[in-house]
Amino acid sequence: MIVSVASGKGGTGKTTIAVNLAMALSGENIQLLDCDVEEPNAHLFLNPSMHGEHTVSMEVPRIDEEKCTHCGKCQEICQFNAIGILPNVALTFQELCHGCGGCFMVCPEEAVMSGLRTIGTVEEGRKGPVDFVHGRLRVGEAMAPPLIKKVRQYAVPEKLSIVDAPPGTSCPVIAALRGSDYVILVTEPTPFGLNDLKLAVGAVRTLRIPMGIVINRCDVGDRKVQEYASRENIPVLLEVPFDRHVAESYARGEVLVDGFPRWKEMMLQLFREIRSRMHVP
Amino acid sequence: MKELVVISGKGGTGKTSLLGAFAALGEEIIMCDADVDAADLHLLLKPEILESHEFRAGHQAVIDPDRCTQCGDCLARCRFDAISENFEVDPISCEGCGVCWHFCPSKAIDFPENLCGEWYYSKTRFGPMVHAQLGIAEENSGRLVTLVRQEARRRGEEQGKKLILTDGPPGIGCPVIASMGGASAVLVVSEPTVSGKHDLDRVAQLGDHFQIPVLVCVNKADLYWKASREIESLCKSRGYTFLGHLPFDPAFTQAQVEGKTIVEHQSGSAKEAVVDLWRRVHREIF
Numbered sequence: 001m002i003v004s005v006a007s008g009k010g011g012t013g014k015t016t017i018a019v020n021l022a023m024a025l026s027g028e029n030i031q032l033l034d035c036d037v038e039e040p041n042a043h044l045f046l047n048p049s050m051h052g053e054h055t056v057s058m059e060v061p062r063i064d065e066e067k068c069t070h071c072g073k074c075q076e077i078c079q080f081n082a083i084g085i086l087p088n089v090a091l092t093f094q095e096l097c098h099g100c101g102g103c104f105m106v107c108p109e110e111a112v113m114s115g116l117r118t119i120g121t122v123e124e125g126r127k128g129p130v131d132f133v134h135g136r137l138r139v140g141e142a143m144a145p146p147l148i149k150k151v152r153q154y155a156v157p158e159k160l161s162i163v164d165a166p167p168g169t170s171c172p173v174i175a176a177l178r179g180s181d182y183v184i185l186v187t188e189p190t191p192f193g194l195n196d197l198k199l200a201v202g203a204v205r206t207l208r209i210p211m212g213i214v215i216n217r218c219d220v221g222d223r224k225v226q227e228y229a230s231r232e233n234i235p236v237l238l239e240v241p242f243d244r245h246v247a248e249s250y251a252r253g254e255v256l257v258d259g260f261p262r263w264k265e266m267m268l269q270l271f272r273e274i275r276s277r278m279h280v281p
Numbered sequence: 282m283k284e285l286v287v288i289s290g291k292g293g294t295g296k297t298s299l300l301g302a303f304a305a306l307g308e309e310i311i312m313c314d315a316d317v318d319a320a321d322l323h324l325l326l327k328p329e330i331l332e333s334h335e336f337r338a339g340h341q342a343v344i345d346p347d348r349c350t351q352c353g354d355c356l357a358r359c360r361f362d363a364i365s366e367n368f369e370v371d372p373i374s375c376e377g378c379g380v381c382w383h384f385c386p387s388k389a390i391d392f393p394e395n396l397c398g399e400w401y402y403s404k405t406r407f408g409p410m411v412h413a414q415l416g417i418a419e420e421n422s423g424r425l426v427t428l429v430r431q432e433a434r435r436r437g438e439e440q441g442k443k444l445i446l447t448d449g450p451p452g453i454g455c456p457v458i459a460s461m462g463g464a465s466a467v468l469v470v471s472e473p474t475v476s477g478k479h480d481l482d483r484v485a486q487l488g489d490h491f492q493i494p495v496l497v498c499v500n501k502a503d504l505y506w507k508a509s510r511e512i513e514s515l516c517k518s519r520g521y522t523f524l525g526h527l528p529f530d531p532a533f534t535q536a537q538v539e540g541k542t543i544v545e546h547q548s549g550s551a552k553e554a555v556v557d558l559w560r561r562v563h564r565e566i567f
Binding site: 010011012015036038039041045079101105137141142143166168169170173200207220248251 | 289290291292293294297318319321324339340358360361373376377378379380383384415417418419420422423450451452453454455456457458472473474475476479480483484486487490504505508531534537538540
């Protein structure tokens with residue numbers, strides 16, 4: 001079962017919920033997959049011991065000038081302007097390549113050779129009974145989705161996989177959420193929180209995944225998130241009041257369920273809510 | 282004309298609240314919301330939309346079942362698993378590469394241009410603003426970021442503005458890269474947490490990568506002074522310009538709830554810190 005933690009707005013507490021949910025449930029068979037590959041943070045709190053690192057690359061074209069006749073067919077098929085054919089020279093802009101393979105297929109001279117662009121790394125670790133995997137996008141690399149999909153491939157069906165998704169609503173979020181059984185949307189009761197929640201709800205609805213809302217710092221703003229949730233018939237799974245001690249503990253990189261018994265109860269309650277809504281016994 | 286891009290790596294550190302305050306304090310400015318994925322600046326600046334434009338970018342494959350012979354050529358070629366066994370294209374998975382369309386032996390695939398969102402030119406109480414909304418689950422956010430920045434620059438130049446204030450997206454990927462190129466400086470809004478520090482490190486490296494001057498401030502600094510100081514020394518060792526600390530103050534949230542910037546909302550210490558930060562930012566850019 002895959003439970004993903006997402007939010008439109010950043011900094012609402014996705015990672016806090018993902019990490020603490022994983023640690024609270026650590027009697028079960030748990031995996032934590034940090035799919036925020038642009039800014040992975042879960043390891044800073046979980047402190048797993050890491051035992052594996054794999055480089056992730058994408059297949060990109062290199063042109064064999066010996067064979068290339070500069071016919072221009074590869075440039076023509078490429079929708080991403082990753083190949084430029086001049087009368088006497090073929091240029092590739094590998095950082096623009098999406099890896100569709102069109103240039104390899106279309107070249108009549110077999111002059112397009114396979115090259116690799118490193119997009120990042122996937123690292124594996126473990127904290128007690130919790131299996132941990134995250135991706136780190138190479139700084140300067142634009143395309144997060146292929147790396148996110150790699151991290152997602154580590155999901156084991158027999159386990160409960162908790163996915164920490166990136167913020168926003170566009171392709172990286174979709175790559176992280178696809179195929180989830182349930183999505184927890186973490187928000188805060190502010191105009192920014194509500195606006196971005198609505199966008200995130202739209203994205204999750206596109207994917208047709210059941211979802212519920214966690215309202216973090218539920219006492220700092222207004223009541224409009226609750227009103228929106230009830231109007232849209234989306235369950236509010238948990239409301240977490242602001243607590244300066246908790247904020248400070250988070251700042252230091254601590255696991256909250258260790259220091260605050262109330263957090264352990266809240267996380268167990270959150271999971272019971274999700275289970276009951278998914279009709280899992 | 283100069284451009285300041287406000288970014289953070291980590292989301293939720295206060296980029297937009299700060300940018301809204303700078304808009305209130307700046308003169309001869311034009312605003313640009315480059316967080317097209319989850320734009321929020323309009324909630325503070327309440328723009329009156331003067332122009333609305335469609336944003337079209339990229340293409341999408343569509344299989345016509347009447348012409349399709351189900352030969353399987355497209356299925357074998359698609360590297361994005363976007364074509365189902367019954368020969369329908371999943372628009373969310375389709376990357377718009379056009380390989381299936383190009384090679385289809387029955388010419389059964391159409392490849393129309395995508396409507397991915399909208400962009401707007403507006404006026405606000407602090408000056409003109411260019412902003413956008415990317416369609417839900419759409420691709421091409423980087424292209425839309427590039428477009429809103431180009432429009433802000435064009436219109437700013439036409440009107441003799443001196444500065445573009447650009448609200449950037451979180452992260453370090455495609456839309457962030459698109460929001461940084463050619464900027465006069467980036468201001469990284471960090472926070473004194475293990476994650477704030479970690480994410481500042483990565484996004485500032487991106488600034489180095491593109492050779493853009495990196496300015497740094499720490500929001501909510503008094504939440505954990507130890508990390509605030511660590512960020513300050515990280516900046517010193519890396520050659521980033523550290524501009525100061527902002528207090529952890531519920532007034533920022535209250536201002537947001539009222540749809541105001543912090544400098545319009547109150548006259549307390551949070552406002553003073555922001556005004557002071559703006560002075561330093563201004564000095565660095567001009």
